[in-house]
Every structure is written in C-alpha cells, then in structure tokens.
Amino acid sequence: MLSQRSGSLCVSLIRLVNPWARTTDFLVGKCLTVTMAGRQQPSSDMAAFRKDFAKAKHIVVLTGAGVSAESGVPTFRGAGGFWRKYQAQDLATPEAFQENPSLVWEFYHYRREVMLSKSPNAAHKAIAECEKRLASQGRRVVVITQNIDELHRTAGTQNIQELHGSLFKTRCTKCSDVAVNRDSPICESLRGKGAPEPDVSEARIPVDQLPMCKKPGCGGLLRPHVVWFGESLNRDVLMQSGEELDKCDLCLVVGTSSVVYPAAMFAPQVASRGVPVAEFNMESTPATSSFGYHFEGPAGTFVPQALARHESEPM
Numbered sequence: 001m002l003s004q005r006s007g008s009l010c011v012s013l014i015r016l017v018n019p020w021a022r023t024t025d026f027l028v029g030k031c032l033t034v035t036m037a038g039r040q041q042p043s044s045d046m047a048a049f050r051k052d053f054a055k056a057k058h059i060v061v062l063t064g065a066g067v068s069a070e071s072g073v074p075t076f077r078g079a080g081g082f083w084r085k086y087q088a089q090d091l092a093t094p095e096a097f098q099e100n101p102s103l104v105w106e107f108y109h110y111r112r113e114v115m116l117s118k119s120p121n122a123a124h125k126a127i128a129e130c131e132k133r134l135a136s137q138g139r140r141v142v143v144i145t146q147n148i149d150e151l152h153r154t155a156g157t158q159n160i161q162e163l164h165g166s167l168f169k170t171r172c173t174k175c176s177d178v179a180v181n182r183d184s185p186i187c188e189s190l191r192g193k194g195a196p197e198p199d200v201s202e203a204r205i206p207v208d209q210l211p212m213c214k215k216p217g218c219g220g221l222l223r224p225h226v227v228w229f230g231e232s233l234n235r236d237v238l239m240q241s242g243e244e245l246d247k248c249d250l251c252l253v254v255g256t257s258s259v260v261y262p263a264a265m266f267a268p269q270v271a272s273r274g275v276p277v278a279e280f281n282m283e284s285t286p287a288t289s290s291f292g293y294h295f296e297g298p299a300g301t302f303v304p305q306a307l308a309r310h311e312s313e314p315m
Helices: 046-055 065-069 094-099 101-116 122-135 151-155 235-247 263-272 299-307
Strands: 058-063 140-145 160-162 165-172 178-180 222-226 250-254 277-281 293-296
Touching: 046 250, 046 293, 046 299, 058 122, 058 235, 058 263, 065 122, 065 299, 094 101, 101 165, 101 222, 122 140, 122 151, 122 299, 140 235, 160 235, 235 263, 250 263, 250 299, 263 277, 277 299
Parallel strands: 058 140, 058 250, 140 160, 250 277, 277 293
Antiparallel strands: 165 178, 165 222
C-alpha cells in the first residue's frame, strides 16, 4: 500500500524492494513524485550550508560506494570493474550461488580479505565524530548506506541502516540464522583462494567444505548476508530508513551515483518537502539539480568541513 501522506517515505518504501532497479517505473502516486521543473542550480556555498547544519536537529547521511572508494575499496563497477572475468552482477545473484557456490564464495572471500586491510577515511571519521558530538546536544545523526564494507561501523558510527547488508555477516540457507563473522579466512578451504586475476582457475571447493552453519543440529550452507541482484531489500531496514527520512531536517548525500533504486529516490523526495539536501560527489549525478547544495570533489575533503563543530555549538 502506498502512503497517503504527501512526502512520506515510511510506508511507501515497502513497495520499493529491488535495490538494483534503474528505472522509475515504480514511482507511482503523488507521494513519490519528485518535480524537477523550476529547480535552480545547487549552491556550492559551504558557509550557507553550515548555517543549515547549525540549525538541524535530525540529520540523515546517505552514503554510497564513492565514500569508500577513497579508502581503496574496489567498486566492481564501470570500466575495469572485474573480478577475474566476472562483473559483480554475474556473481551476486541467487542463481549464481545455487549453480556455483564455491565460485561465489571465492569472490566474497576476496572482498572480505580486502576489506580487512582497509580503514575508514576522513569522511567516515567525520560522520562518526559528528554523530557522537551532536548526540550530547540532543541532536540525531543517522547513516543510511548502500555499502556492505562496514567502514562506517569501524569509524564509530552507531546509528546506521545497511540497505544492502554486510560482508561480515552470514545467513544460513537452511535455518536462516544471521550471524556476525569476521573470521579470516571464513573457512580453511578458502585460505589463499579468491585471487582476482583473470587467468586464475576456480578452486572448485566441495559444498561441505564451504562455510557452514554452526548452530547445533543445523550444518546448513552459509551465504553472505548481502542483498543480491533480483532480491528484495529487508522490510524492517526500509521501514526504519523511511522513518528517519521522514523526520530529518537536513540530508547529506555522499558518494552515491543516484541511479540505483530505491535509494536514488530518497534524497530527492526529502528535498521535495523543502528540507536542505547537500550532495558530495566527484561529479554531478541525475539527481543533482533537485538538491540545494552540491560540493564536487573528494568526500574526505568536503565532508569534514561540512560536519565540523559549528561556532554556535557548546564546547
């Protein structure tokens, strides 16, 4: 059921469950219509943004792959975005896992091992520090991220919604148990496997030697607890994200291409109800014209400036 409240995202998001859709065909109803006509060019005036920041009581930070790229995290998108001869959409599907779980686990094992060697950058740290600082003032900062790398958590962010899951959680295909898992390697048979070069042969690991559920009496095959192409986003995560977006009085969009739905509609919908929205990205996106601010350049440079302690804040 679509929400009947104009500008509300909370209930409407339940219909928007395919995270990889690149079409707005599902944006039906007035509550999901974002009008671009008559928009002025967004401002790059940091001083003006800082005034809005000083007044905000409930800030939502939407983040995508761009914020982690500065930490050296592979995006597996665009030119050169291959692991061996595969792109992410070739392996990140339920069908690929059913057909060749060994190959899919090699891919995710590689990604997990890479991430264990990466650290949060200045943008991650600035967001986490801002959340902690504003909490003492009775103000709220929430991160809604499309990333699965957990760098926000590592930086210290507490209030976070992970739209696409986490590399460091597993889900049992038999009992559906979800568990945190930061083991390196995740199982002995994957040790030394997953090299990304195109001439590397598949390990072809037997299923019973892949990561298995440790719950007593189960022993089912584990899969990464991430949202794959063609799968639905978690209903509870969507609902909680929608509630935060409905309440926010300032929104930052950091390092996202604004082409993957439903996340791509979050910030434009917030902007449509008059809330200041600031985009931080290396280039303009399809949504840029709907925002009040656009800061073009590295997130690690601009986000710390945007979220630094304001002169009006108590020391």
